[in-house]
Every structure is written in C-alpha cells, then in structure tokens.
Amino acid sequence: MKNKIVFISGASGGIGKACAEYFAKDGANLIICSRNMEKLNDFRDFLINSYGVNVLAIELDVKNREKVVETIENLDENWKNIDILINNAGLAKGLEKLYEGNLDDFEDMIDTNIKGLLYLTRQIVPLMVERKGHVINIGSTAGIIAYPNGTVYCATKAAVKFISDGLRMDLIDKEIKVTNIQPGMVETDFSVVRFKGDKNKADGVYKGIEPLRAEDIADIVLYTAKQPKHVQICEVTVTPVHQATGGYVFKN
Ligand code: 8X3
Secondary structure, X not given: OOOOXXXXXXXXXXXXXHHHHHHHHOOOEEEEEEOOHHHHHHHHHHHHHHHOOOEEEEEOOOOOHHHHHHHHHOOOOHHHOOOEEEEOOOOOXXXXXXXXXXXXHHHHXXXXXXXXXXXXXXXXXXHHOOOOEEEEEEOOHHHOOOOOOOHHHHHHHHHHHHHHHHHHHHOOOOOEEEEEEEEOOEOOOHHHHHOOOOHHHHHHHOOOOOOEOHHHHHHHHHHHHXXXXXXXXXXXXXXXXXXXXXXXEOOO
C-alpha cells in the first residue's frame, strides 16, 4: 500500500482505528476522520511516529452534508488522489421493538449509516473515476438477516449492502472496486454506544462468546485492498465461530 492514500471515516476507535493502523503499517498515507478530534490528533501522532507515513486528521461528522462537501472540496490537490475510501463511520442506537423505539435514535442511525456513507461516496468516487480506486464499506451481518429489536439498525446495514451492489454496477466500466465487509459481533465500543454508555449491559452482549476483534476486521479489509488489479472481492461475511447470523448465537 506504499504511497496509496486511504480515507477512513470513524477512525478514532474500533474497526476504523484498527484499519488505519493496519494500512499505516503497510505504508499507506491516511486521511482519518472522526467527530472526536482529541483522540484523533493523538492517534495521528502515534501513526506518524510509529510508521513514518503521512497522516491528515480531520474533524468530521459524516451526518453533516455541507461539512462533508466542503471538507473534500478543500483537500489539498495531493490529498485528493484518494485510492481507497473506507466507509466505516456507523453506529447502532437502542435495542428495542420498532414500535417502542426512539425516533431520534432511528434518525441518528439512518443519517450516519446511510446518508453519511452516501455523502462521502458521492464526493470521493468522482475523484477516483479518471484513475482507479476502491470503495470498502463496513456493512454488517445485520444487513443480511434482521434480528429482533434491531430493525432500524439492520435496515441501515441492508441499505449498505444495496448501495454497495448498485455502486459496483454503476462503476462497471471503471477501474474501481466495491467491497462490502459484513462483520458479525465485534467487541469495540459498538454496544456501549448502542446502550448509551451502559457498560454492564454492553459487556453482557459478549459474555459467553469470543467475539471478533477490530483487528480481525482490519486484517480482512487490508486483504481485500491488496488483491491484484483484476480481482474484486465483492463481499466478505465474517462472524465469531459461535455466531451464525446477527441474532443466532451460541453462548457457553
Ligand atoms: C454488528 C453486528 O451482530 O453485533 O454490526 O449486530 S451484530
């Protein structure tokens, strides 16, 4: 990945952060974005010092359409040569029956997981069409089969699958690959965010099962990015050994 430019949303924690480290270790230069600038600046310094790559850290809430447009338009010309876009920013909020759920949570998930991904993709893919590129979306097993109390989250990840499929078709005559990575249970702060800071509840999700780690996903993302130019990995579904679907899990 030497001299490649990789743009990663949601890069201050979890899968996005692990991806940034794996790509930096492999020599890529990075544009890392997050809402949390304090964490992001420390992480940028760590990446530069540890791996000697160039890293641009940008405060960005992908929900903010104007800010996304402005951020990409205002990138220095060199940084506009983005080779790989990793659409990682996403979240689950709440675990409730749809008819009892919180509308603000619904909107937060839809605005981040679908609209934010679309804003970035719409701005960055045109920068790739004259050259070549790769869009890697972080979907979910939740986008393949719904699970109880997760309807809206699952629907947003189903949208990520269909956006990935449609974009792959739209780019059929271009040298641009589209990959949808669909992880099952990954222990990050995903469940802490879902349960709005309730750490006990979040820990309960992963009790009795060995979940995936963010690094497991980063390793797969990097693998998909390193394929020969004629090889496009369209989808990867990856779960812990004791998880079959989002809602079907064996716990000891
Ligand atoms: C997260 C997958 O199974 O934890 O995208 O809902 S799961």
